[in-house]
Amino acid sequence: MTTIERKDSARSDDRRPSPAKARTETPRKKGGRRDSQLRVAVLFLIPASIGFLVFFAWPAVRGLYLSFTNYHVPRDPVFIGLKNYITIASDPVFWNSLKVTLEYVVINVGVQTAGALLLAVLMQRFTRSMVVRGVIMLPYLIANVIVALVWFWLCDYNLGIVNAVLNSLGMDKVGFFGNESLAMGTIAMVNVWRHLGYTSLLLFAGLQAIPKDVYEAAEMDGAGEWRVFRSVTLPLLRPVLAFVLVVTVVGSFQIFDTIAVTTKGGPIDATRAINYYIYERAFERMDFGYASALAVILMIILVGIALLQNKLLRANQSDLER
C-alpha cells in the first residue's frame, strides 16, 4: 500500500503543470475536458462496475440480509432477526470449528513463516539461481486439490511411502489423516509444503530491499550472525513480514479444499474447520440463512485480525525511514 501512495503523490506532482496551463490559456475548455474524461471514464468502467456491483457489492448486502433470515432452499427466506446468531452462540459444532480452525492457523502459519524466513535467508546467502526459485515455488502453482490428494496418497496407512518407510525402520505406522489428534496437524503441514516456497520468495524480495551498508555497519561493529539477524534483518523486514502474516493468516482461516478432498471434516469433528462447516450447512443441509450468519461472523473475525495485525506490527512504517 505504501508504494501506491508514493506513486500517487509523484503523479499529482506531474499533473500539476498541465491543468494550470489549461486554466490560464483556455479557462472554459478545462471544465469541458474534465467532464469528457468523466464520461470516458464511466464508459471504461462499465464492465468492471457490473462485476463489482452484481457479484461483490450486491451479494455482500444480500448475504448480510440472509444472515437474519430462516432460508431453507428452495423455500423463500423469512426474516427472523438475530435468531441465527443466538443459535450459533450455543452451537458446539461452531465453537469446535473455531477451535479446530485456530489450531490449523497456528500450526500452518507458525511453521510456514519460520521455515520461509529461514529459507529466504538461505537463498539470499547461498544462491541467486532462478531455477532454484522456480522449483521452490512450484508447489504453490499446483492446485490445492492435487496437493491434498498426493499427500493423502503419500501418507496412506496401508500403502503410502511414508508409512512404508516408517515400517521398514521398525516403527509403528501412523494414521496421519485418520487419527483424530493428528489429522488437522497433517493438513496444516500439507499446506505448509504448498506455501513455504511462495512465502519465502516474498520474504526474499523483502530481504533484497534491505540496503547492504546496514549489514556492513553491523559487521564493522562486530555483530555475530545471530545478532545481525535479530537486530538488523528482522526489524527491517518487519513491514514485509507484517504483510505476509496478514495475507497468510487471513488465507489459512479459509482452509477448505484440502479438507474437502481428504477428511471431509472427520474423524468426528477433528477437521471440521469454519469454512467447511459453512459449506456443509449451506449445501448439505440447505440452511442458507444459518450459513450466511456463520459467514458474517467469519468475515468479522478476518477483518478484526487484519486490523489488529496491522496495528500490532505497525505494518505501514519501516524502520529505515526514521
Added chain:
Amino acid sequence: MAFLVIGSRRNAGAATRENDASMAKSKVSLFFGRLALALVIAITLFPIYWMFRTAFSNNRAMFSEPLSLLPVDFTWGPLQRVLGLATPEAAMAEGGSGASINFAQYMLNSILACTLITVLQVTFSAMAAYAFALLNWKGRDKVFGIFLIALMVPGIFTLLPNFILVKDLGLLNSIVGIALPAMFMTPFAIFFLRQFFLGVNRNIIEAAVIDGAGQWRIFSRIVVPLAWPQIVTLFILQFIQYWNDYLWPFLVGQSESSKLLTVGLGIFKSQTPQGNPDWAGLMAGALVAAVPIFILLLVFGRKIVGSIQSSGVK
C-alpha cells in the same frame, strides 16, 4: 581516548586472527547452507516425483512393492483409463474401478472456462485500471478505494448469494455459470494493472492527444502495448488461479460438460473404493491436471517468479 585506541587496536588484532577462522567458518556454513537448500529442494520435488511414479504403476502390483522408487510394473494403463481410452475390463484388470472417468473432457472444460474468465477479466480490468490511472475525473480515488474493499471480503461470504443468483439465472452446470462472477473484474487485477499504467510516460499520451487520438485509441494502441509484458503476466497468474480453483466450480459445474479438472479429481477420489483405492488412476488424473501448470512454469518461469517477487500481492 586512550581507552578507545586500545580498544580498536585489540579489535584489529582480533580481526586478522578472526579472518582465518571466518574463512573456515564460511566454508562450513557454505556446506551446511547448500545442504539445507538441497534438502528443501528434495522435499519439494519428491511428492511430485511420487505422483509420476504412481501414475505409471500397475495399481494391482503396487502393494507388493510400496518402497520401489521406480514405477511398479510400468504401464500406461492409469493414464488411459482416466482419459477414457481404456475399456472397463482393461481398467478393472489393473485395479481401476471401471467407472467412466473422462479427464480429456474435463481438461477441455477447464481450458474453456479458464480462457473465458481470464481473457474477459484481464480486458475489463485493464479498461478499469486505465480509468483509475490515466483519466482525470472527480471522485476517482474514492471509487478506486471502494473497489479495493472487495479484496477484503472472504470468498465464502459472496459465494452463497452468488450461488443463488447463478441458480436463479438457470446457469448451474454451465461453463458460463462457472465464469460469471469472476469474468468482469477482480480487484486484484485492477490494482495490479493500475500500478503499471501509472508508470506510463505521460509525454507519449500528451502527444497522442495533440494528434487527435481518442481515449480508446490511446488505451488500445499505446497503453496496452506498453504494459503488454505485465498484462501477459497477469493473464498467466489468473489463469493458474482459476485452473486450481475448486469450491465454486464444484458447486456450479457438476455435469460432464461443465466439470473442471479439480472437480473431476475430487469426485474420482470420493468414488474410488474405500478398501482398495485406485491410487494409480488418481495420481494419473492429478498428473493430467498438473501438467499444463508444469508447462506454463517451464515456458514463463521467469515471468511468474518475477511477478510474485515484485508485486507481492495475491
